[in-house]
Amino acid sequence: xxxxxxxxxQFRRDKSAAVIASIVMGIxxxxxxxxxxxxxxxxxxxxxxxxxxxxxxxxxLNIVVGFAGLLDLGYIAFYAVGAYLYAxxxxxxxxxxxxxxxxxxxxxxxAGFFGALLGAPTLRLRGDYLAIVTLGFGEIVRIFLNNLNAxxxxxxGPQGISGIDPLHFxxxxxAKPISFLxxxxxxxxxxxxxxxxxxxxxxFVTIRLENSxxxxxxxxxxxxxxxxxxxxxxxxxxxxxxFTMGASFGGVAGGLFAGFQGFxxxxxxxxxxxxxxxxxxxLGGMGNIPGVILGGVMLxxxxxxxRHGAGPVQLALFGKILLDPEALRMLLFGLxxxxxxxxxxxxxxPSTTRRRxxxxxxxxxxxxxxx
Amino acid sequence: xDIFIQQIINGLILGSIYALVALGYTxxxxxxxxxxxxxxxxxxxxxxxxxxxxxxxxxSGLPVFLLLLFGLxxxxxxxxxxxFTIERIAYRPLRRAPRLAPLITAIGVSIVLQNLAMLIWGRxxxxxxxxxxxxxxxxxxxxxxxxxxxxxxxxxxxxxGLMILINRTRLGRAMRATSENPSIAQLMGVNINQIISFTxxxxxxxAAVAGLMVSANYSIxxxxxxxxxxxxxxxxxxxxxxxxIAGAMLGGILLGLIESLGAGYIGDLxxxxxxxxxxxxxxxxxxxxxxxxxPSGLIGEKxxxxx
Numbered sequence: 264x265x266x267x268x269x270x271x272x273q274f275r276r277d278k279s280a281a282v283i284a285s286i287v288m289g290i291x292x293x294x295x296x297x298x299x300x301x302x303x304x305x306x307x308x309x310x311x312x313x314x315x316x317x318x319x320x321x322x323x324l325n326i327v328v329g330f331a332g333l334l335d336l337g338y339i340a341f342y343a344v345g346a347y348l349y350a351x352x353x354x355x356x357x358x359x360x361x362x363x364x365x366x367x368x369x370x371x372x373x374a375g376f377f378g379a380l381l382g383a384p385t386l387r388l389r390g391d392y393l394a395i396v397t398l399g400f401g402e403i404v405r406i407f408l409n410n411l412n413a414x415x416x417x418x419x420g421p422q423g424i425s426g427i428d429p430l431h432f433x434x435x436x437x438a439k440p441i442s443f444l445x446x447x448x449x450x451x452x453x454x455x456x457x458x459x460x461x462x463x464x465x466x467f468v469t470i471r472l473e474n475s476x477x478x479x480x481x482x483x484x485x486x487x488x489x490x491x492x493x494x495x496x497x498x499x500x501x502x503x504x505x506f507t508m509g510a511s512f513g514g515v516a517g518g519l520f521a522g523f524q525g526f527x528x529x530x531x532x533x534x535x536x537x538x539x540x541x542x543x544x545x546l547g548g549m550g551n552i553p554g555v556i557l558g559g560v561m562l563x564x565x566x567x568x569x570r571h572g573a574g575p576v577q578l579a580l581f582g583k584i585l586l587d588p589e590a591l592r593m594l595l596f597g598l599x600x601x602x603x604x605x606x607x608x609x610x611x612x613p614s615t616t617r618r619r620x621x622x623x624x625x626x627x628x629x630x631x632x633x634x
Numbered sequence: 635x636d637i638f639i640q641q642i643i644n645g646l647i648l649g650s651i652y653a654l655v656a657l658g659y660t661x662x663x664x665x666x667x668x669x670x671x672x673x674x675x676x677x678x679x680x681x682x683x684x685x686x687x688x689x690x691x692x693x694s695g696l697p698v699f700l701l702l703l704f705g706l707x708x709x710x711x712x713x714x715x716x717x718f719t720i721e722r723i724a725y726r727p728l729r730r731a732p733r734l735a736p737l738i739t740a741i742g743v744s745i746v747l748q749n750l751a752m753l754i755w756g757r758x759x760x761x762x763x764x765x766x767x768x769x770x771x772x773x774x775x776x777x778x779x780x781x782x783x784x785x786x787x788x789x790x791x792x793x794x795g796l797m798i799l800i801n802r803t804r805l806g807r808a809m810r811a812t813s814e815n816p817s818i819a820q821l822m823g824v825n826i827n828q829i830i831s832f833t834x835x836x837x838x839x840x841a842a843v844a845g846l847m848v849s850a851n852y853s854i855x856x857x858x859x860x861x862x863x864x865x866x867x868x869x870x871x872x873x874x875x876x877x878x879i880a881g882a883m884l885g886g887i888l889l890g891l892i893e894s895l896g897a898g899y900i901g902d903l904x905x906x907x908x909x910x911x912x913x914x915x916x917x918x919x920x921x922x923x924x925x926x927x928x929p930s931g932l933i934g935e936k937x938x939x940x941x
Contacts, residue, residue: 392872399917
């Protein structure tokens with residue numbers, strides 16, 4: 264491996280380069296909101312904030328799909344659970360206003376519980392069956408959110424819940440500019456730093472999980488469930504754990520979404536969103552954390568560029584809008600899925616094992632070369 | 635009692651449509667071991683094409699029967715072409731890839747078809763032209779229109795035809811051989827690529843018929859109609875035992891009955907807490923229930939886990 268990629272090997276060995284790279288990265292990430300805010304305006308800063316949320320979602324789904332190899336098409340349901348819990352406990356809907364530090368962990372726990380609830384009956388299913396059942400689960404959650412406004416109004420139905428409390432800590436709310444030691448941090452910037460911090464935390468947790476006993480067990484199940492069982496892995500518990508962990512990340516992201524947006528409705532949690540998050544994982548590179556982050560950023564930013572670009576470009580070329588930009592955007596999206604699967608099935612930035620697997624090379628051959 | 639019989643009749647109509655669509659899923663699954671996720675969208679394309687052709691010829695003075703036939707023929711041709719192309723582009727190159735890969739291309743195809751339809755036909759609902767006879771009859775106090783009788787009869791005829799094709803003809807034998815074991819079938823001189831293409835084409839033709847039936851029955855067509863329909867038909871296929879032709883028919887009819895009876899009585903059963911707008915969740919609960927308790931379906935063979 265080292266012989267094949269001397270540049271990368273050297274880079275890894277060279278610790279000071281890594282330190283410098285992370286410092287540069289840190290400065291860029293810290294300065295990013297100011298660059299975007301002044302250069303492109305606040306609407307783009309909002310999009311970057313959303314990109315952070317999607318990275319959290321994608322990393323959560325990556326545990327289920329990427330690590331454990333269980334295709335989940337209803338992942339957005341957990342996002343919905345987190346978001347609705349926040350919305351119900353911190354809005355005028357029931358007149359409740361619980362603090363954030365209580366709701367977000369509660370959202371994670373409830374979403375995790377739902378994850379286990381979905382996982383338990385589906386443990387025996389594999390591949391495509393699992394995909395359909397999870398899809399059905401996602402739809403059931405959405406149908407309930409849509410209809411639980413009568414006879415007792417819980418979710419306020421298709422109108423959704425508005426007036427949700429913004430994220431706030433003690434007396435400090437992120438909805439208004441924050442003054443701190445003479446600096447004033449605008450609201451969107453504050454959200455950015457909060458989301459960035461949490462996303463980094465989730466990245467950290469995922470990396471630690473990947474290299475742990477549990478992470479290796481997930482990969483073992485993905486590669487060959489029967490062999491994993493034979494090796495003494497309790498496949499039932501480990502799979503349930505994957506569902507629960509993945510779901511709880513989704514719950515956290517959902518709570519943050521509700522607080523950030525101030526409004527939730529069932530429309531935000533349809534199947535397309537599930538597929539969107541799945542695409543981030545698949546196109547970025549299943550099971551590879553940097554790949555998934557890349558996928559999350561790309562699929563949040565690119566469609567927005569397209570949305571802003573497609574209309575004006577058509578106007579300039581043809582003098583009128585011939586094709587609905589939204590449909591065009593989704594069309595390209597579907598095409599991208601097909602093309603990537605056909606020509607780069609392991610994703611844009613795959614992990615090494617996945618790449619070999621999709622190429623059909625056996626991993627043992629590579630080991631022999633290294634000997 | 636009248637309501638009960640009415641719900642049974644509605645269930646039968648709904649069920650025969652599900653059964654036709656479920657056949658498409660089950661045939662492809664039987665032969666390739668793959669869920670053709672985009673099948674629901676093929677039904678939608680069929681409905682849209684048929685509707686457009688009928689609208690185009692509406693004022694030509696042709697008899698209603700010919701109008702429907704032209705619409706159906708156009709829809710069937712387009713759907714067969716679409717089915718053929720889907721298999722060629724999205725499934726054939728991935729036949730030896732891990733199972734996740736064709737599933738993801740299938741999702742891609744379904745997004746592409748849906749949005750293509752949105753670009754062509756727009757976001758609006760399209761109403762079915764009022765050309766259909768509205769004569770209805772009463773059986774045991776329940777009403778049924780002649781159109782609905784036709785739907786059930788045509789669906790039954792198509793299924794009988796399909797059974798004959800699969801069990802009595804040379805082509806059907808080749809299909810059964812391919813689904814049993816593709817590589818051995820190939821050794822015996824079966825051109826499996828051709829057979830697989832053919833399976834997709836037949837499934838898509840049935841989808842076109844189903845598409846016309848749905849849009850005629852509900853007098854409406856929409857670019858998004860394929861998704862839910864496809865999902866329910868898939869449930870029907872699983873309920874009957876996926877890969878099993880007779881199972882798909884049985885599953886379709888059963889699911890139709892469960893849905894219409896469920897939607898009719900859920901209000902009474904839950905004391906008004908859940909209403910008929912929960913109709914869509916029955917299919918999912920049936921699906922989850924079947925997969926958990928009897929994954930091989932009602933009359934499917936027991937499949938051992940693939941290592």
